[in-house]
Structure formats: C-alpha cells, structure tokens
Amino acid sequence: MLEFFNIALVNPMINLLVVLNNVLFGSFGLAIIAFTIIVRIVTWPLTYRQLKQTRIMQSAQPRMAEINKKYSDPKRRQEEMMKVYKEVGFNPLGCFTGMVVQIPVLFALFYAIRVTLPESPEALDRLGGKLFSWGYVQSAIPIEDHFLGLDLKANSHIFMVLLVGLTTFAQSKTTTTVATDDRTRAQQQMMAYMMPLMFGFFALSFPNGVSVYWIVNSLVGIFFNILVYGFPLLGLKPLMDIKVKPSTVTAGAPPGPPSRVEPPREPRNAHEPSRSKRPNRRRRSS
C-alpha cells in the first residue's frame, strides 16, 4: 500500500517539484509555490464540488432551521432533511468524497517537499531512489534550499508560523459556513479560531518549505472562496455564478412557495415515534 502511494503520488510529485525548480531559475521556493497552484488547479473540480455543495446547503438553510424547530423527533427530522437534500440536489457525501481524494494528495505533498529537500545524508540517500532517470532531473540535485532568506528545510521561522496561522484564519473567515442552530454556529466559530492555532502549532515543527506550501495553499483557497462566495465584508460579490436549485418546499409539505408554512403541530398517528417527553408532559398538564 505504502509502495503504491509512493509510486503513484509521492515520486511523481517529487519529480515535478524538481522540474519546476529547474524551470523557475533553480528556485525551490518558487517551485513550491507553482506546484501548490498547479495542484489546486488540478483539484479545482473537487474544490468546486465542495463549494457548490456548501452553497446549496446555504440556500436550504432557512428550511433546515424550520425543520429543526418543527420536529423534535430525530428520526423524523432526519427524514425531512433528507427530503430537502434530495430536492435541492445536496449530497451529504459531496464534501466528504472531495476530501477523501484531497487528503492523500496533501499527505503526498508534505512528504514530497520534505524528501526533495534532504535535511540529512540519509534523506538524500532516500531521494536517490525516487528520482526519474532523466538527466534534467538528476542534474538538479542537490537543490538550492534557500528562498527569500529562508532555509526551506530548516524548522519554520516564527514569521512563517504566524503567516500559516493568519492565512488559515483568513481562509476560514472567507468560507461560508452552514449552521443549523446556535450550538453548531458556536462550534463553527470555535473551529475558525482553533484551526489557525492548531496549524500554527504544527508549523512550529514543519520545515519552512512546508509552511510556504501551506500559506500558498491557504491563499489560493481564499481566492477560490471569494470567487464562489464573494466577501461581503469588503463588498465583494461572487465572481462565479453557481446555479442552485431554489429551495421552495416547506418541511413536511410538497413543493410550493417558500412562504407556505405548516401548522406548528402536525397530526400524529399511533405508530409514529413519540416526541420527547417534555412536550408530552406539557400536553398532559394542559
């Protein structure tokens, strides 16, 4: 499995990095930047799918809130939500599948950057088996490991750590989040701050080269977010028009105008799972 991972992903990435290094004037820093942008462009369909799914979910948000408000029974609530998902074309696995593909790519990227900039003779020895036999690639070794005064293979400079945190935070702030209730919203808020801290912490043990990758990756992510969501804080409108099916159906009812709302209490039958005890108690007491 690991061998397949190396052959299919890591080795081609390493060689691409080396080729880019040669093309970009022997600057490995520029090679990392170009590499990151290329990978983000190549995986754009997946990113687009994720962003679109989020956008779709966003459009269905009022109805989700309504369902949450209306149904206390989790099973029934789930059924109603699934109906809305189906209607608006939202696939709950849509985001997940994109990530499943991206995670190995991310892992390979981290690994490729660390291998291509050997920190030790052992690492250079290991690199020896991963390069294609083209003279163009072979002659680039060892690669110049400095970029803008940074030693790309040394542990991240504190400035880079701060930039990693900052760009991760900025990316998180430009991402439209979908919260169905206050608790979820609070959790998302917490994540918006936790993620930059977490990545900043990890960046402390990354080489500068990996931090460069992460910063550029986040910047491209910010660009994509603005492309799709716009950035209301700066008055920027989305540059891409993602077609989203209008969310028109009211929970528990056939498609119709959004203003149609069912009565607050739906009729229950004997076989329907019971609601929570608290409302029942209230009903009994009344």
Added chain:
Amino acid sequence: MHLRDRSLLAGLLLLVLTLAACGGVANPDGWAPILEDEGRLLVFPEKDRLEARSLDTGAVLWRFPDKNKPDQKKLKFEAVYDDPIRDGGALHFASLDGKLISLNAADGSLRWVRDDFKGGVIGGPVLVNGLLIFGTDASRIYARNATDGSPAASWPQDGINPGEQVWAPPVVSGEVVIVATMGGSVQAYRLADGSPAWAEPFQAEGAVGDLAVVGGKVFVPSLDKHVYLLDPATGREAIAAFTATDWVWTTPAVADGAAYFGDFGGQIVALDLATGRNRWAAPYDAASKSKAAPVLIGGVLILATRDAVVHFLNAADGTRLNAVPLPDSGTVRAPITVIGGKGYIVTTDGHVYIADPANRSVNLAPGGRN
C-alpha cells in the same frame, strides 16, 4: 461545509500533519564505519554515542559521552558519518550537529571539544601535518590544530568558502588538500596556507558526496552518474569519465590498478584506473543500491547493499561466490572495514557483522547486537 465534515477534515489533517512532522522522512543517524584501534573496536551504535569494544569479546570498554564523568555529563553530539581518526593516543571525530571532538583512545576521556565553526560535518576531518581539515554543510572549509582544536594560524580564521556545501571527506595528495562540494565542484588548497592550488576547480554535473585518492588519481564519484578520475596536480581529467547506471556515492576498494565500487542502480564494476573501463566482462548486478564502500580481501570483493545483503564476488571476473542477507538489521550505508583479514560491517540499527572471505560466511560479531 458541515461541522461534521470540518471535524473530519481537521482530524485527518491532524493525522497527516503528525505523520509528516514526526515520521516518514529520514532523520540523521550517521553511518560511520568501524575503526580498529589496538584491540578495540570503535563503533557508533547510535547517533549520539561512541563505544570502544573488545575486539575479542565485544565487551564494552568505554562509552562516550559517559554521563558519569562530570566533563561529559552535558556533552552531546549527533550523527557521525566518518570513522574517528587515530592520532597517537587520541581520537578525533566530527558530527553533523557541528562539533569537533577529541578523546583519549585508552579510556574515552575528553581531551577537547569545539563548536566554534559554521555548519555540521558530514565528511572528515582528515589529519595532516598536525591539522584537522574538514568541510561543513554551511559551505566552509576549516583547518584546526589537532592539539586543541583551535584555528590553524596559517589558514583563514573564518574558514574558506568553497561556494557550496561540503559533504565529502577531504583527501590529501602531496601538499594539497582536495575537497568536493555538493554543487559538483572539486577544489584543491595548499596545506601551507589554504590558498587555491589548481588554476580552476573541476566541475562535475552533479553533487559529489565522497572522494578518494587511488592509484595516483583523484576518484570523484558523482550523483550525475559518472566517476571522474582527476590529475591531483592540475584538477583536470586524467582519463575519460566512467558512466554508471545511477548515482555513485561511495569510495572504492583498490587493488592492482582497479577500483571496485557500486552505484545506486546496483551495478558493481572493476574500473581499470588506466583505461577507465570495466575490467569484468559484465558488471555484477547486486539488485539494490550500493552506498557502502566495499573491501577486497584475498581476491574476494565483499560488498553490502542497501537491502542488507552481503555479496562475496570473485574480484578477478565479478562472478558471485555467495550472497548472505542480514535479516532484521536495517540497511548498510557505512563503508566496510578490514580487520584481521575479515570485513566488519555495521548496519543502520547498530548491528556489527563479520564477513569472512575464506568461507564466504557472515556472522554476528561478539557483542555485535545492541
């Protein structure tokens, strides 16, 4: 993005980042060969420890650093890539974390330690005329007095800048010291004052991580898949370069005008130092990277490959006499050492094996397992 998805992403990334940060890519451990010194085997069983062991029993005679000795309590070094140098009763070695250390060979007591230079040491030092000369990965070449490690008065005090990192151990030929850089440049400096000795450096197309003087020529193995043989007086190619199948990063075993070495493609050859051609009818295919320098004992070439297999070859024609795998022993990168007519092999996980050319067998050395 859903909270669930974000949490999943965060979790997976956490795993990815942890793996990326903590594992997977090689950390420096060093690959120093074994040295024999008056009945003692000097071994670096770990990246931060030197041991003197009895050659006969394998019993540990002393360790360095020894935390029971006050002057060694806080002393640390990390990753050594060359064997210690014998200098009378002293031993000198240098480490990747930028230390030049001198010990008393008899008991491992510290003579002196210096870290007042830039960069870490991968190859060397070499001892000549009472000077320890070494290059660093901070692109510097230094000459230090072997008596106390102080800068040699006749050399530039802040070292010489060869323009690129130096990984290969310097070699001495006559009155010049020759160094190679990871940029592929081979340069010579006068021992007397560190001034350039060649009209211009020799330039290979790939990095040079090792260096040797064999048969009156400078043996320059390169990552550009060539071995260059230079005239030590001028730095010019003495004969046409030999083309290997892959990187060459090893010094050769030398006998009867031939240099025996392997490359990262697993090809082993007997390079005729006069013609620059392989003496054997065909190269020997070891089927794995060859980094460790081989040895030649009684007409038998002993080499160990990256997959930890010891090969015994007939040096006359390159035919295989035997191949012995070393199970669960990591890999072999350190040059093999000849002691008492046998080849001593140290593996990356600290095992020490003895390869016997007489019966083509390999056995664990006394005390050879950690």
